[in-house]
Each structure stands twice: as C-alpha cells, then as structure tokens.
Amino acid sequence: MQNCIFCKIIAGEIPSRKVFEDERILVIEDVTPQAPLHLLLIPKKHYANCLDMDAQDDEVTGYIFRKAGEIARLKGVDQSGFRIVQNNGAGVGQSVFHIHFHLLAGRSFSWPPG
Numbered sequence: 001m002q003n004c005i006f007c008k009i010i011a012g013e014i015p016s017r018k019v020f021e022d023e024r025i026l027v028i029e030d031v032t033p034q035a036p037l038h039l040l041l042i043p044k045k046h047y048a049n050c051l052d053m054d055a056q057d058d059e060v061t062g063y064i065f066r067k068a069g070e071i072a073r074l075k076g077v078d079q080s081g082f083r084i085v086q087n088n089g090a091g092v093g094q095s096v097f098h099i100h101f102h103l104l105a106g107r108s109f110s111w112p113p114g
C-alpha cells in the first residue's frame with residue numbers, strides 16, 4: 001500500500017534491522033525500543049488492524065504467535081517471559097496502520113498496561 005511505512009520496509013525501500021523473514025511475515029527491531037528486546041512481527045499482507053481482517057487472514061495471525069514463541073526461545077527470553085502487544089486504533093496508541101505485533105522482553109512489566 002502506498003505511503004505505508006511497513007509496506008516500504010517489507011519492499012526493502014526503507015532499511016530495517018531484520019531478525020526473521022519468510023514469504024508471510026517480517027520480524028524487525030523496533031526503531032524506538034521500549035524494552036531491551038523490542039521486536040515487531042509484521043504480516044507482509046497489508047491490513048490496518050483487527051478491524052480490517054477477513055477469514056483468509058486467520059492463518060497468518062496464528063503463525064505469528066507460533067513464530068513469536070520460536071523467536072523468544074532463540075533470544076533467550078522464553079524463561080523470563082515476554083509480552084505481545086497489538087494496538088487497534090490511534091486512541092490506544094496505534095501509530096502505524098499496518099497490523100503488527102510487538103514482542104517485548106528484558107525488563108519487568110506492570111499490569112494493567114498503561
């Protein structure tokens with residue numbers, strides 16, 4: 001999609017610190033990390049957020065959660081714990097309207113989230 005920063009990263013038009021990539025998803029380091037480990041798991045297909053999903057998107061979100069577990073193990077945060085966050089709407093902090101899942105780890109986290 002035109003003017004989507006994550007579509008441009010996926011297309012290689014904007015540089016990123018890539019952690020994993022395959023035909024379905026891209027995983028990069030967040031440019032403004034909010035924890036010692038802060039990754040973004042991004043489906044390559046553009047849709048804004050949960051409100052924009054249809055049935056054919058069901059599979060990729062399950063895949064992302066499984067990959068998040070694999071990456072957490074590889075990064076050594078599986079035992080200490082990690083948090084997955086996905087914002088839906090500007091009112092709760094979504095700033096990039098191409099769905100993505102934050103994987104955060106490496107510090108203590110409070111609940112409820114702020």
Ligand code: AMP
Nearest residue numbers: 005016029030031032087093094095096
């Ligand atoms: P959200 O606020 O949930 O939409 O998350 C968007 C995230 O994308 C933020 O944590 C930003 O720091 C991150 N971000 C924005 N631009 C880039 C970029 N060029 N490379 C990596 N992360 C980015």
